[in-house]
Amino acid sequence: MSNKDVGNSGEETACRYLQKQGYKILGRNYRIRGGEIDIVAKDKEALVFVEVKTRWSHEYGSPAESMTPWKIKFLLKTAKFYVQKIGWGNREYRLDFVGVDFAGSGDNPKIELIKNITS
Numbered sequence: 001m002s003n004k005d006v007g008n009s010g011e012e013t014a015c016r017y018l019q020k021q022g023y024k025i026l027g028r029n030y031r032i033r034g035g036e037i038d039i040v041a042k043d044k045e046a047l048v049f050v051e052v053k054t055r056w057s058h059e060y061g062s063p064a065e066s067m068t069p070w071k072i073k074f075l076l077k078t079a080k081f082y083v084q085k086i087g088w089g090n091r092e093y094r095l096d097f098v099g100v101d102f103a104g105s106g107d108n109p110k111i112e113l114i115k116n117i118t119s
Contacts, residue, residue: 010054010100011038017098017111023048035078039098047093049079051117054100063099064112072118094118 015025023041030037039050051071053063060066075095083093099112 009102011052013054013100013109013111014050014052014098015039017113018050021113030078030082032078032081035074035081037075037078037082040082043096045092047083047088047091048096049075049082049093050096050098051075052098052100054102056102058103063101064097064114067097067117076118 011028015028018039018041019025021043023043025039025041027040028038030040037049038052041048041050051067053066055061055063072095079093079095082088094116095118097112097114097117099110099114101110101112104110
């Protein structure tokens with residue numbers, strides 16, 4: 001399975017999971033130069049930018065271990081650009097993380113949601 005296929009599988013799994021948690025999916029794979037947001041959603045009144053990391057093995061660590069301060073910085077830059085572009089103003093927005101871990105079982109991944117990873 002290619003990296004793109006792994007990513008798409010993880011994002012599909014994350015979208016289904018988030019919808020079960022009450023999120024409304026607004027879009028996927030929002031890109032600007034220097035950044036990409038995997039999922040844009042709403043959780044109640046908050047606009048949420050979701051980073052998804054998928055792993056089929058732990059050779060390079062767990063999904064959550066991929067969230068470095070550098071990665072968060074670029075995600076926030078992209079989120080701020082999106083917020084400005086749509087005229088969101090001073091309303092609440094945040095950055096969430098979803099880890100999709102297929103390493104234990106390809107049929108039943110472990111899913112981890114971390115809300116507001118910047119705080």
